[in-house]
Amino acid sequence: MEDPPDLSGLSVAEDFPLDRILAVLSDPLAVYTVSALSVDERVPLTDLADLVTGWVYADASQAAGPADRDRIRLLLYHVYLPKLDALDIVEFDAEAQTVVLREQSADFETILEWAQGLDAT
Amino acid sequence: MIAGLDQVLRDAERHRRTMEVCAASHGFAATVADQFETKNVTVTYTPLPPASDTAFLILRDAEGEFLGSIGQHALDAILSPEIHPPWVLAETETSYDDVFAFLDDTIFTSFERSQMLATTREIEERAWRAADGNLYAGFQRAQALRSQGELYEQLAVREDLAVHVFVAEEWADDAPAVPTTVSAAAEIGRTWFVVFDGGDTELDSCALVAEERQPDSFYGLWTYNPATVQSLVEYLEAVYDPE
Numbered sequence: 543m544e545d546p547p548d549l550s551g552l553s554v555a556e557d558f559p560l561d562r563i564l565a566v567l568s569d570p571l572a573v574y575t576v577s578a579l580s581v582d583e584r585v586p587l588t589d590l591a592d593l594v595t596g597w598v599y600a601d602a603s604q605a606a607g608p609a610d611r612d613r614i615r616l617l618l619y620h621v622y623l624p625k626l627d628a629l630d631i632v633e634f635d636a637e638a639q640t641v642v643l644r645e646q647s648a649d650f651e652t653i654l655e656w657a658q659g660l661d662a663t
Numbered sequence: 664m665i666a667g668l669d670q671v672l673r674d675a676e677r678h679r680r681t682m683e684v685c686a687a688s689h690g691f692a693a694t695v696a697d698q699f700e701t702k703n704v705t706v707t708y709t710p711l712p713p714a715s716d717t718a719f720l721i722l723r724d725a726e727g728e729f730l731g732s733i734g735q736h737a738l739d740a741i742l743s744p745e746i747h748p749p750w751v752l753a754e755t756e757t758s759y760d761d762v763f764a765f766l767d768d769t770i771f772t773s774f775e776r777s778q779m780l781a782t783t784r785e786i787e788e789r790a791w792r793a794a795d796g797n798l799y800a801g802f803q804r805a806q807a808l809r810s811q812g813e814l815y816e817q818l819a820v821r822e823d824l825a826v827h828v829f830v831a832e833e834w835a836d837d838a839p840a841v842p843t844t845v846s847a848a849a850e851i852g853r854t855w856f857v858v859f860d861g862g863d864t865e866l867d868s869c870a871l872v873a874e875e876r877q878p879d880s881f882y883g884l885w886t887y888n889p890a891t892v893q894s895l896v897e898y899l900e901a902v903y904d905p906e
Contacts, residue, residue, distance in 0.1 A: 591729075592721050592729050593685065599733070601717070611729050
């Protein structure tokens, strides 16, 4: 299992709540959500839900269907996107149901890469 | 009534679908494109972060609506199959029904013989489990008939299951000892088909229809759609009046 990233250089700052970011990225669904987004493109919630569903079920022995995707879309809308928006990781427009990734620091990228690798092990 | 076995292929060719392959590298997307890309099925590639080490496919219909998604390893059950007799499949816990249902009525463009056999086994396994109804099978040529003969003799004595094999005239000597219809019709020599009517349960019906377009490269589909399967059964019964 990969060692955790060297966090000694990072400090818990008001604009970078390290502990809360680590907590949210310990959840694979949050990692998939952030990984599926880019700063260049605002996407509809439905498109994001399609991709996150594929990712969540990628290691399953069975296929995922529209009901599985609908459940994940609800989770994104009610739980994950509001949480990621509150941490300034994404900008989520709940009314228009669109989302875009915010520019992130190198420190955040380090943590994200580590979290992506965790899921792969 | 349909005009020929290949009509189910012509009808399916009109379904517009997209397959969005999501992976860290191109390899899986290339395999999917190789097998499923036609003028009405578009395969696209969405790169995933290198650290993610995962691959999956999202299937959408003509309106872009999500139909389903499947991981690369599950899809390998079809793309890189292991072949077992239907009674072994019936005993195992792994069910590939879900995986086959995912690509129901989707044309495959270049299946190899091993993939054709794996799909054929899925249908034979359903017939074996049901132990009633009618199983129709045509294998085009001698090599396939010889290797399948013993299996079909077993299926023919499986409780209330009725087996009907179709063979072109030139391969008649290789036919197994089961009810066999010999025909000079071009489609019997050209088409690999396996059709199970589901017995008492229409929802158990399934079929595979394919043409060998290049040596050991098959173009066709499988279907779980009861209406499509019924149209094949009616056609075979009406045109060939099988044994």
